[in-house]
Amino acid sequence: MDSASAGLKPSALDLLAALLTGREDPEGGARWSALAENRHLLVLLTTSLAVLVGCGVALLVRRSSAAPRAAQAPPRPLAAEKKKDEPDPDDGRPRVTVFFGTQTGTAEGFAKALTEEAKARYDKAVFKVVDLDDYAAEDEEYEEKLxxxxxxxxxxxxxxxxxxxxxxxxxxKVVDQLLSEQGGKRLVPVGLGDDDQCIEDDFNAWYELQ
Ligand SMILES: Cc1cc2nc3c(=O)[nH]c(=O)nc-3n(C[C@H](O)[C@H](O)[C@H](O)COP(=O)(O)O)c2cc1C
Structure with missing residues (x-):
């Protein structure tokens, strides 16, 4: 039994239910007349309804607009990117730096070829190929780093x-002298290539000696 049929003034919920369902029952007339009598309550109910609908629409809009933005900008990996000049972590493994000085790429190609081969053979060492130009800015810095x-x-x-x-x-021109001055020990003999003949043969001949 609802409040109307009990002869009481309709409650706010009764009125809201009537508004939402648009029900016209025998007691409905009484409800609507009660509504008309209480204009403040009517205003409050319609405002509440508008706010509810507004919140629902806002939620839908936020959800639909958030999805494509997430798709456009995938989250960046948490691991920090390694900086160019950041020193390698010293994990005790031998470190081999393969420098190249090149004008048209030949020496760089040999440096990389040897490094790849060495990596495959000595997986306990860490290899790095370095363009001499990128190694340091000043002469003193070259010496210190070397x-x-x-x-x-x-x-x-x-x-x-x-x-x-x-x-x-x-x-x-001075790398050989520079290294011996600093106490460097020659590990492999100097290999010389002559491009007038076949420089790949010169490289291979030196490589076979090692
Ligand atoms: C203009 C010019 C001058 C060169 N002078 C020499 C030289 O004096 N001594 C030498 O051994 N090779 C010389 N070369 C040969 C280069 O050193 C050789 O082609 C080398 O493989 C090029 O290496 P890169 O491609 O790493 O710069 C010269 C080549 C050119 C084009």
Whole structure:
């Protein structure tokens, strides 16, 4: 039994139910007249209804607009990107730096070929191929950094009268002397190639000696 049929004034819920269902029952007339009598309650109910509908629409809009944005910008991986000059973590493994000085890519190609082969053979060492131009900015910095190298290999092309390439200009001609001055020990003999013949054969001949 609802409040209307009990002869009581309709409750707010009764009125809301009537509004939502649009029901016209015998007692409905009494409900609507009660509504008309209480204009404040009517305003309150319609405002509440509008707010409810508004919240629902806002929720739908937020949900539908949030989905494509998430698809456009996938979350970045949490692991921090390694900076270019960040030192490698010292995990006790031998470190081999393979430098190249090149003008047209030949020396770089040999440096990378040897590194790939060495990586496959010695998986306990860490190999790094380095463009000499990117290694340091000043002569002193080259010396300081070279002192800290563990094992270093150099692939250097020469031009003119044995001149170094542009990217190796700072150390190319003096690297051998520089390293021996710093107490470096020669691990493998110097290999010389002559492009007038077949430089790949020269490289392979040196490589077979190792
Ligand atoms: C203009 C020019 C000058 C060169 N001068 C020399 C030289 O003096 N001594 C030498 O051994 N090779 C010389 N070369 C050969 C290069 O060193 C050789 O082609 C080398 O493989 C190029 O290496 P890159 O591609 O790494 O720069 C010269 C090549 C050119 C094009």
């Amino acid at each position: 002192k800290k190298e563990n094992i270093a290999l150099f692939f250097l092309a020469t031009y003119g009268d044995g001149e170094p390439t542009d990217n190796a200009a700072k150390v190319g």
